Amino acid sequence: xxxxxxxxxxxxxxxxxxxxxxxxxxxxxxxxxxxxxxxxxxxxxxxxxxxxxxxxxxxxxxxxxxxxxxxxxxxxxxxxxxxxxxxxxxxxxxxxxxxxxxxxxxxxxxxxxxxxxxxxxxxxxxxxxxxxxxxxxxxxxxxxxxxxxxxxxxxxxxxxxxxxxxxxxxxxxxxxxxxxxxxxxxxxxxxxxxxxxxxxxxxxxxxxxxxxxxxxxxxxxxxxxxxxxxxxxxxxxxxxxxxxxxxxxxxxxxxxxxxxxxxxxxxxxxxxxxxxxxxxxxxxxxxxxxxxxxxxxx
Numbered sequence: 001x002x003x004x005x006x007x008x009x010x011x012x013x014x015x016x017x018x019x020x021x022x023x024x025x026x027x028x029x030x031x032x033x034x035x036x037x038x039x040x041x042x043x044x045x046x047x048x049x050x051x052x053x054x055x056x057x058x059x060x061x062x063x064x065x066x067x068x069x070x071x072x073x074x075x076x077x078x079x080x081x082x083x084x085x086x087x088x089x090x091x092x093x094x095x096x097x098x099x100x101x102x103x104x105x106x107x108x109x110x111x112x113x114x115x116x117x118x119x120x121x122x123x124x125x126x127x128x129x130x131x132x133x134x135x136x137x138x139x140x141x142x143x144x145x146x147x148x149x150x151x152x153x154x155x156x157x158x159x160x161x162x163x164x165x166x167x168x169x170x171x172x173x174x175x176x177x178x179x180x181x182x183x184x185x186x187x188x189x190x191x192x193x194x195x196x197x198x199x200x201x202x203x204x205x206x207x208x209x210x211x212x213x214x215x216x217x218x219x220x221x222x223x224x225x226x227x228x229x230x231x232x233x234x235x236x237x238x239x240x241x242x243x244x245x246x247x248x249x250x251x252x253x254x255x256x257x258x259x260x261x262x263x264x265x266x267x268x269x270x271x272x273x274x275x276x277x278x279x280x281x282x283x284x285x286x287x288x289x290x291x292x293x294x295x296x297x298x
Contacts, residue, residue: 032277033053034052034053035270038051038055039062039063039270040058041055041056041263042056042057042059046262046263062266063267065264066237066268070233074233074271076226076228077230077233080228081229081230081231084149084211084214087149088153089207092152092154092155096154096207097192100159100160100162101166101188102114102184104169115160115163118160119160122156132220135147135221136221141221142223143222147220148214148222152210152211152214161203162196162200165196165199169191169195173191174187212230213272218231219232230272234272238265241264
């Protein structure tokens, strides 16, 4: 009897968990579906009836406005963002993993001092103006593609996450490689990296999202439109539409065209997050596993 009651209790708990997770998933899915629906609605219908989960007067006018007026420029900005994301992620992974591996070696002299200096930069910084002056006057990052890569190429938090993962690898593997004549760079390439694919994918996803969503560095450093990344280019489109719609710019500037002030926000969101949404499900399990591996120490 007790066994049956226990089984029934377990089944009720499992059923409640499924229902709760399902409802939570629907709550998380709601903004995405709403965004997609509004982006395919007509501006007049949205202004008249508000947002809806089902497209009101389905229309592609908003996407036509974006791609017809800025099609080639949008493709260029996509190319810039893809280049920055790819090169920046690979470079960041290389630098972060090398530093993390070095600090995970207990034989490294002054490794605690180096870790403290790295951690110190999380708490304290020189400020925005000195950082900008050094970046422009000494590093020459003004109107340079490197301005979109170098400022985000190293994260101390990601480095400590990878160091924890490297530290969980058995030291006996390193000792055996040393006995066979391998130096630390060989150990890093042939032992540490192959055993840390989960951590590399996790940190790589963080860096890739950071580079993909970055518009701040373009706002500060970039004036040439050919170097605008996707996020900053779409930000300019949205700013122009809002400025004209609000009356800050004479109405004649729009050529007597009804601008999609509301639907353009949703269409820009869809264009921006589309590639990430399709990519994330394939690496989500590695991301979760990597976070747990970096958080738990056995």
